[in-house]
Amino acid sequence: MQKGKVELYTDAMVREVLTDEKGMATGVLYIDKKDMKEYKIGAKVVVLAASACETARIMLNSKSKLHPNGLSNSSGVLGRYLHDSTGTDRMGFMPELVDRTRYNEDGVGGLHVYSPWWLDNKKLNFPRGYHIEYWGGMGMPSYGFGFGMDTMRKYITDEVGNPSPNGGYGPALKNDIRRMYGSMIGMSGRGESIPQYDNYCDIDPETVDKFGIPVLRFHYNWTKHEVNQAKHMHETFEEILTGMGAVLLGKKPDETTQNGLAAPGRIIHEVGTSRMGDDPKTSVLNKYAQAHECKNLFVTDAGSFVSQADKNPTWTILALSWRTSEYIIDQLKKQNI
Amino acid sequence: MDRRENIKVLLAGTVATGFLISSGCAPDDIKKSESIIAAGLYGRTPKEIEVDSKLMADTFFSDHEKKIVSLISEIIIPKDDVSIGATEAGVTDFIEFMVKDYPKFQLPIRGGLMWLENLSWATFDNSFVVITPEQRIILVDKIAWPDTAEEDMLYGVKFFNLMRNLVCTGFFTSKEGIKDIGYVGNRPNQWDGVPAEVLKKHGLSYDEKTLKECLKIEDQHKIVQWGEKGNIIG
Ligand SMILES: Cc1cc2nc3c(=O)[nH]c(=O)nc-3n(C[C@H](O)[C@H](O)[C@H](O)COP(=O)(O)OP(=O)(O)OC[C@H]3O[C@@H](n4cnc5c(N)ncnc54)[C@H](O)[C@@H]3O)c2cc1C
Numbered sequence: 375m376q377k378g379k380v381e382l383y384t385d386a387m388v389r390e391v392l393t394d395e396k397g398m399a400t401g402v403l404y405i406d407k408k409d410m411k412e413y414k415i416g417a418k419v420v421v422l423a424a425s426a427c428e429t430a431r432i433m434l435n436s437k438s439k440l441h442p443n444g445l446s447n448s449s450g451v452l453g454r455y456l457h458d459s460t461g462t463d464r465m466g467f468m469p470e471l472v473d474r475t476r477y478n479e480d481g482v483g484g485l486h487v488y489s490p491w492w493l494d495n496k497k498l499n500f501p502r503g504y505h506i507e508y509w510g511g512m513g514m515p516s517y518g519f520g521f522g523m524d525t526m527r528k529y530i531t532d533e534v535g536n537p538s539p540n541g542g543y544g545p546a547l548k549n550d551i552r553r554m555y556g557s558m559i560g561m562s563g564r565g566e567s568i569p570q571y572d573n574y575c576d577i578d579p580e581t582v583d584k585f586g587i588p589v590l591r592f593h594y595n596w597t598k599h600e601v602n603q604a605k606h607m608h609e610t611f612e613e614i615l616t617g618m619g620a621v622l623l624g625k626k627p628d629e630t631t632q633n634g635l636a637a638p639g640r641i642i643h644e645v646g647t648s649r650m651g652d653d654p655k656t657s658v659l660n661k662y663a664q665a666h667e668c669k670n671l672f673v674t675d676a677g678s679f680v681s682q683a684d685k686n687p688t689w690t691i692l693a694l695s696w697r698t699s700e701y702i703i704d705q706l707k708k709q710n711i
Numbered sequence: 712m713d714r715r716e717n718i719k720v721l722l723a724g725t726v727a728t729g730f731l732i733s734s735g736c737a738p739d740d741i742k743k744s745e746s747i748i749a750a751g752l753y754g755r756t757p758k759e760i761e762v763d764s765k766l767m768a769d770t771f772f773s774d775h776e777k778k779i780v781s782l783i784s785e786i787i788i789p790k791d792d793v794s795i796g797a798t799e800a801g802v803t804d805f806i807e808f809m810v811k812d813y814p815k816f817q818l819p820i821r822g823g824l825m826w827l828e829n830l831s832w833a834t835f836d837n838s839f840v841v842i843t844p845e846q847r848i849i850l851v852d853k854i855a856w857p858d859t860a861e862e863d864m865l866y867g868v869k870f871f872n873l874m875r876n877l878v879c880t881g882f883f884t885s886k887e888g889i890k891d892i893g894y895v896g897n898r899p900n901q902w903d904g905v906p907a908e909v910l911k912k913h914g915l916s917y918d919e920k921t922l923k924e925c926l927k928i929e930d931q932h933k934i935v936q937w938g939e940k941g942n943i944i945g
Contacts, residue, residue: 475909480896514894520879524857524872541857541868541875543787551879552793555892 383415389587390436391420391671397440399671405585419670419702419711423695426677427456427575430647431590433658434577444577446648446665452658454574455649456594459682460504460565461641462604462627462634464611466620467529471557474512479556482511491684500602504565504684506610512556520551529621530554559620563607566684567600569646573638594638604635643687648677662701663694670711674698771810771817778840779824780806780874786851787878794891797882805881816873823870827854830867900931 385407392400392414401416422429430453434444444452484507491503523541530538530550538550578591608626615622627634651657654666663678665671674695676687705711747753755763772780781803790796797803810816827850831839835846842850854860854867855875882888904925910916936945 470913475906475912476893476895477906477909478896478898478902479905480898481902481904512894512896514896515880515883515889515892517880517884520883521876523875523879528858539856539858541855541872543851543855543875544789545791547875547879548788548791551883552892 421672423674429677446667455569455646457569459641459643461636463562465560466615479511483509500599502566507562510559604633645676645679650678663698784878788882800885802881903928
C-alpha cells in the first residue's frame with residue numbers, strides 16, 4: 375500500500391455541492407467546525423456518503439440555475455421514498471434458565487442466532503416479510519442490570535416452588551439476582567416496509583442548524599401493511615416464547631399503538647432518499663449511483679436504495695459502494711467524467 | 712504501517728481498548744495507553760472532556776445525605792459469603808455520579824431521602840443516621856415490599872424501588888460485582904459455543920454436521936488468506 379495519497383479534511387461540515395454553468399459538480403463548500411468559516415474544495419468527482427437523509431439534505435441545499443430544485447432533482451423525487459425497517463419487540467423469562475452454569479456466552483443472541491423470513495406472504499394480510507433477532511444470555515452486566523426487582527423478583531422460586539416476594543433487600547435479594555442472571559430472552563422483529571412517494575424529507579423553510587445550514591423536516595406515516603406485519607410479529611413471538619416454556623413479560627400491544635410498531639426512524643435504517651433507477655423521471659441516480667443530471671456526482675450511502683429487504687442496510691451499502699468505486703475508476707479511465 | 716504508527720492511529724481514534732491490549736503491544740505502549748485512559752482523555756472529544764471534568768468536580772449530596780445513601784446501599788446489597796457489600800464496592804460514589812449525570816434522579820432521590828428522614832424522626836425521634844440498625848430495618852420494611860406496603864408508604868416505596876435499582880446495578884457492574892455474578896466473557900476470539908455438559912442438562916447437543924462446519928477453537932487466531940479475486944483460499 376502506498377502512503378500519503380489521501381488528504382483528509384476533518385471537522386468539515388459540507389453545506390452544498392458546487393456546480394458550474396453546465397451543471398457539473400466542481401467541488402464542495404464546507405464550514406470548518408473549529409473556526410466556523412466557509413471553505414471550498416475543488417474536485418473532479420464528488421462522492422456523497424453522508425448517510426441517506428444527510429445526503430438528500432446536501433443535494434436539496436445545492437440549488438443553482440440549472441438545478442433549481444436541488445441537485446439532480448428535476449424529477450422531484452429527491453428526499454422521497456424515505457423508508458425505515460419495521461420493528462417491534464417482546465421479552466420473556468425462562469424458568470428453565472434460572473441458576474445457570476457460568477460460561478462465556480458473549481457469542482449468543484444477535485451474533486449467532488437469527489431467523490430469516492420463512493413464510494409465504496401471499497397468504498398473509500401484508501406484503502414482504504421480517505426476520506427475528508434474539509437477545510439474552512450471560513452478558514457483561516451494564517447499566518440497568520439488576521433493575522426491576524420490584525416486579526420481577528416473584529419469578530424466582532425456592533426448592534419447594536414458593537415465589538420470592540417482589541422488591542426487598544439483603545442477602546436474599548442479592549442471591550435472587552445471581553440466580554436470575556441469563557434467564558431473560560427477547561425477540562426483535564425487523565421487517566420490510568413498502569417505500570411510499572408520500573413518505574419524505576424536505577428542507578425546513580424556517581430552521582437552520584448552528585452552521586447556518588437549513589435542516590430537514592420529515593413526513594412519514596406507516597400504512598396498514600406495516601401495522602399488520604407488526605401484529606403478525608407479536609403473534610409469532612408469543613408462539614415461540616410460550617412454546618419454549620417462557621413466561622411472557624409485558625402485554626401484547628394492540629391497535630391503539632399500531633401493534634407496538636416502532637415509530638418511523640426508530641430502527642435507524644433510513645434509506646431511499648435519492649433512489650436509483652433507469653428512468654430519470656422517477657429516480658435521482660442511475661444503477662451505478664451516478665446522478666442522472668450531474669454525471670460526476672455519486673452517492674455511496676443508502677440514499678440509492680429502491681427498497682430494503684428485511685435486512686439491515688450496511689452490507690448492501692458497502693457492496694454498492696464497491697461497485698460504484700469500480701465504475702468511477704472505469705469512467706475516469708474512459709474519460710467519460 | 713509499522714506497529715508504532717499503527718498504535719498512534721489507534722490512540723487517535725476510538726478503537727476499543729481490548730483490541731489494543733490483545734494485539735501484542737510492547738509494555739511501554741500498554742503503559743502509555745493506560746495513562747491516556749486513566750486521564751479520561753481516551754475516545755473523548757474536547758467538549759466531552761469539559762463536560763466530564765465539570766461533572767466530576769461537582770458535588771450533589773451533602774455529607775448527611777451521603778451517609779443515608781451508604782446505609783441504604785449496604786442494607787440492599789450487604790456483604791455475604793460470596794462478595795463484599797455495596798458501599799465497599801463504591802456504590803455510594805456511583806449514585807453520586809448518576810444523579811449528576813442524569814439530573815432527573817436528583818429530585819426524587821433528594822426528596823426521598825428527606826421523606827425517610829421525616830419518617831425516622833416521626834417514628835424514633837431521631838435521624839436515620841443515628842437510630843439503631845434494628846430500627847432502620849423497621850423503617851425499611853415499611854417501604855421495601857411493593858406488593859404489601861401500606862398506602863401511605865407509597866412515596867417511600869417508589870423511592871426505595873429507585874434506590875434498589877441503582878444499588879443493584881451499581882454493585883453488579885463494579886469489578887467485585889462482575890466477579891460475583893460470574894461473567895466470563897470479554898475474551899476476543901474465544902467463543903466456542905455452549906459447553907456440551909450444559910447442553911446435556913437441557914436435553915440438547917450440537918449435531919456432528921454443525922460441529923464440522925464451525926470454526927475450531929484452535930483455529931480462531933488464524934487469519935484467512937484471500938485470493939486475487941477476493942475469494943477465501945485458505
Ligand atoms: C445505533 C445504530 C445501530 C445500527 N445497527 C445496525 C446493524 O446492526 N446492522 C446494519 O446493517 N446497520 C445498522 N445500523 C444502520 C447503519 O449504521 C447505517 O445504515 C450505516 O452506518 C449508514 O452508513 P453511511 O455510510 O450511509 O452513513 P454513516 O455511517 O452515517 O456515515 C456518514 C458520515 O458522513 C458524515 N457527514 C454527515 N453529514 C456531513 C456533512 N454535511 N459534511 C461532512 N460530513 C458529513 C458523518 O459524520 C459520518 O461520518 C445502525 C444504526 C444505528 C444508528
